[in-house]
Amino acid sequence: MDDEEFELIYSPLCQKLSSGGRTVDIQIYGDGNGKWLLEIEDEYGNSTVWDDPFETDSQALLEAKKSILKDRVTKYIGPEDGKGDGNWR
Secondary structure: OOOOOOOOOEOOOOEEEEEOOEEEEEEEEEOOOOOEEEEEEEOOOOEEEOOOOEOOHHHHHHHHHHHHHHHOHHHHOOOOOOOOOOOOO
16 A cells, blocks of 8 residues: 555444443444455544454454454453553453
8 A cells, every 4th residue: 555645435334342331343444455454442442453454344344243252342442541551452
């Protein structure tokens, strides 16, 4: 990808997921090169971003749901002040 800015294209598959009284926001957006990026954001603004893009937005959503099911939603909830040291997981 080049240094030019591009407008994010959000997938219609973006959604909130709640479990155990906690909610995360699953964000899936185009990378400008035909692939999809995955980010999970908690209620405090902390986010987890996958390093590798996905071929489809459906693959990204499936990965998010599988990861949350495997690791539990609390793995994706950071400190309330949003100022973690990067070791909160």
